[in-house]
Amino acid sequence: MNETTLLKMRGIVKSFPGVRALQNVDFTLNKGEIHALMGENGAGKSTLIKVLTGVYPKDAGNIELEGKAVAIHSPQDAQNLGISTVYQEITLCPNLTVAENMFIGRGEGVLTNWKQINADADKLLQSLDIPAKATQQLSNCSIAVQQMVAIARAVDMDCKVLILDEPTSSLDEQEVEKLFGLMRDLKEMGVGIIFVTHFLDQVYEVCDKITVLRDGQLVGEYEIKDLPRVQLVAKMLGKEMDDLSDIKGETNEYKGKDAGEIVFEAKDLQSDAGIKPFDFFIKKGEVNGFTGLLGSGRSECVRAIFGADRILGGKVKVHGKDVKINKPIDAMRNGIAYLPEDRKIDGIIGDLSVRENIILALQVLTGFFKPFSKAEANAFADEFIEKLNIKTSSADKPIKALSGGNQQKVILARWLLMHPEYLILDEPTRGIDVGTKVAIQKLVLELASEGMSVTFISSETDEMLRTCSRLVVMRDRKVVGELTGDDLTQNKIMATIAGGE
């Protein structure tokens, strides 16, 4: 392996109004190295990357590429220098074809040679084993394929530095493997790769070095073999980690006199999202969950419960009484709250302030003709900002300026404010840091111990095992089993998903 330094960032400073996002951060990347950039949400990883790619101008510090100082003022500059980026949110144009998305914005000449780019794209897609056609419109591809197209674009640009900003959060296991294979090939070719992810397993599988950031400051750079997992987490959190697996024991079960009463019950529920009719119930103070592979219909089930998709049939009972839930507002009136999977699309309203985002659902329920007073709204917002430890300089800040984990907390606050009887959390921990993950899981158990019923969905099975007392297992858009008590083990879940008893 060639040990020459490829990229050197020294003393990078970046401030936003009210927040010092990066304080004097150093970062070094060698040729042919996969370097993990780790830290909690809001630690400054994304900011560092956006400074490197010219999306944000830096306030101070310098960047050297192959020993030469470079000035990067725009994403074009970065691209021309050989720094390519694949972002967590897909940054391609859905209205263009796959091939065009791979080639637009680069190359010389005025004309687009369609034959050429289609042929080149097909060749590249084939060599990377990506199941897409060059002439297909991008929006016709699945999210995972779109992500891989973004990577193909970056790979094809003769890049020296490839930045992968949480590229795996929407990929399934096989696709992740494929991506890792690709990363290793590129490493052989001498490309320096910066890999940002929340999955610790993945870091230890492919990376050579780790740089840890916390609260906008550099914690340190480590060889992967010198930094065991527990220590890495400790460094990210800045404290010794709580024992994750023990959080279930810490909280008490709900013991009110109506414990065990069935809060919500569905029979043969079916929506137009392509799931088979299913039965479901939840008791007071219970935490249960839907598990299964990505795309097995977990989210579709809870969306059906909440009336977020069009309901085709089935009976629904709340507290034993027949009710009709056709629209989300019906569900809300019956005390059901739903934290959607994709907070960008279904959850946040980016330009509204944190406060407005928090009171939104309650406002809808009380009606817009009875607005809350400023004092009331402030009280609500402050209560939850404190309770959930939301990191924001003020409640007036637009929510889009917050980091992902904090946005998630705001949306959670929105639903908690309604004091729902039944709370549905769909992937509340995706794309957020370990500390917040634990905090959310603890909160779920706490809420349950106070009598709330919670349905919790997560792609990480161990999270579900820690929080849920009953798991509904899904396969191919069908409920295939239900696990409780001693059956709640990783092996049992996998066996049920696989189908062999």
Next chain:
Amino acid sequence: MKEKNKVSIFNKMNDTSLLLTITIVIFFLMYIGAVLFQGGGFSKPQMFFNILNANAALIITACGMSIVMISGGIDISVGGVVALVSMCCAVYLDKTDSPSLLVSVLIAIGIGVAYGLVQGFLVAVLDIQPFIVSLAGMFFARGMTTIVNTAPFNVENQAFIALKDTRVNVPFLGSYNKKGIYVPAYIEIGVIVALVLVILLFVVLRWTKLGRSFYAVGGNKQSALMMGINVRRTKFLSHLICSTLAGIGGYVYFLHVGSGSASHAMGMEMNAIASSIIGGTLLTGGVGNIIGTFFGVLSLSTIQNIVASAGLDEAWWTGITIAAMLCIFLLIQSVVMAQKKKAIKA
């Protein structure tokens, strides 16, 4: 089996060509319907060419509008620019000594370019909403037109009238009048300008880097930026092209009507937007096609002609039919797009 075929067709076509196909099919159905049920004028080819003659200016301005809309913007100043160009050229040709036609053309293009530079700067560099910018532009143009000359008047410059009355005969498509004399079908100069521009812009949008940037910026501004497209420059150029086309369209309009008036081209910007939408351009940006816009203009004006030849000549009838047609087009578009989404999901 049949279902499967449908899916593959939907998958093959991108949104742009799907909407284009819808537009063209609907136009032909409509025109054939008019020939069959209205007969009379519609069965003569000259009817079609008259539609072209009367709408050459609209075709040009609508093309510019489509480009701005594809880039995710809007420009409602084009009608005002057309009126301003007509009035300025009319005043120049009629009230100055020894005017030349070439200079009048340059005045028209110059006004368009100036408009494009200012509006493009405000939208792209200062990041002001294009609707607001062009709203101000529209009021300014209308105001300036009245300042240049309040009263409407006809241009009597001989060279200009000669150009205005130039007819280009279309071979083979003439007809015999009541006296049995062969009358050749003809188009005006403006139609040739319009057709050349349509082809040119089609090529630009389909094959040039700039053209594709319009689509990328309209599809997702943030992504376009991340992919290394100069978003400001692209937006700026979209407005520059649109206003320049409005200038050229203004001259073609002037050439057709031969007069200057402050009330010229009233509501033309709305017709241009309507034509673009009928032609499959989405107001949300990223999807659209110049050929579609061309057929959009033809559909719009065919409807107007059908209404007129059915004896329902009042303005409100035309308005109501156009409204109804827009609804039908949008309905068909959204149904087809929804079907497509469903087909992909399944």
